[in-house]
Amino acid sequence: MISIDTPNEELLKKIRPGTRLNNVAYNIARIKAKSYSIGLPSPVMSANCTITAPVLKTLQELVCLVKALGIAELHLTDVTELSGLRVRYQSILHFREYSKEECSLAIAQAKAKGVELDVRVSIDKGLEESLEGTRKNWLQNGETRVCLDPWRLILVKPNGDIHTCCIDYPPIAHISDVSSIHDIFFSPANLRCKEELLSGRLHVACRKCARKAPGLPDELDFQVRSLLVQQGATTPA
Ligand code: SF4
Numbered sequence: 001m002i003s004i005d006t007p008n009e010e011l012l013k014k015i016r017p018g019t020r021l022n023n024v025a026y027n028i029a030r031i032k033a034k035s036y037s038i039g040l041p042s043p044v045m046s047a048n049c050t051i052t053a054p055v056l057k058t059l060q061e062l063v064c065l066v067k068a069l070g071i072a073e074l075h076l077t078d079v080t081e082l083s084g085l086r087v088r089y090q091s092i093l094h095f096r097e098y099s100k101e102e103c104s105l106a107i108a109q110a111k112a113k114g115v116e117l118d119v120r121v122s123i124d125k126g127l128e129e130s131l132e133g134t135r136k137n138w139l140q141n142g143e144t145r146v147c148l149d150p151w152r153l154i155l156v157k158p159n160g161d162i163h164t165c166c167i168d169y170p171p172i173a174h175i176s177d178v179s180s181i182h183d184i185f186f187s188p189a190n191l192r193c194k195e196e197l198l199s200g201r202l203h204v205a206c207r208k209c210a211r212k213a214p215g216l217p218d219e220l221d222f223q224v225r226s227l228l229v230q231q232g233a234t235t236p237a
Helices: 009-015 021-037 053-068 100-117 125-132 181-185 188-199 204-208 217-231
Strands: 046-051 073-078 120-123 161-163
Touching: 009 053, 046 053, 053 073, 053 100, 073 100, 073 125, 100 120, 100 125, 120 125, 188 217
Parallel strands: 046 073, 073 120
Antiparallel strands: none
């Protein structure tokens, strides 16, 4: 998953300082070229747009950019607001410039553009709930976060820290300590993270996480098993 919030270079610099669209495009091409050079198909890539007020009106153009980059899916998410962290931009819940109807219309137009260009535009459950006004983030007794990231997401920071969470869970390994994807997903710290989620005995980062919906551990367990079947996993989670 590649984060691209807007096709507007100047706006992107403000939202994600240090990010350059031409670097993103070049790196996508490099990954594809490397795959072809070793006889593999291009990996399936998807793009993620975190919706903030300034990017709302650039969504249709973003779908076009995603198409031009050869990416088949654009996922739309709401801003994750973590307590104690000063965020530059706020969730759709607090937009002053736009009503929920205007937000829904911009998203519907992006989806229509996606249909026209054969780009799947999907919406995060949290974003959908924000738009519907039904979002709840607090955990009830016995609930966990329905989060599959520790089973499928790898994020490597420039300092070599490896995360299986894009929010606030601490690193689960370092690049110098692993030699395979298996080492990452089955590192002691990642196994601990999975166990916390499956049992509902959550790390503070997961308790506060606004990105993943609350749900019962059984629901997560079911989704994990389905994912493992999809992945063709032969070893337990
Ligand atoms: S903080 Fe926890 S619940 Fe949120 S995305 Fe990370 S691992 Fe998942």
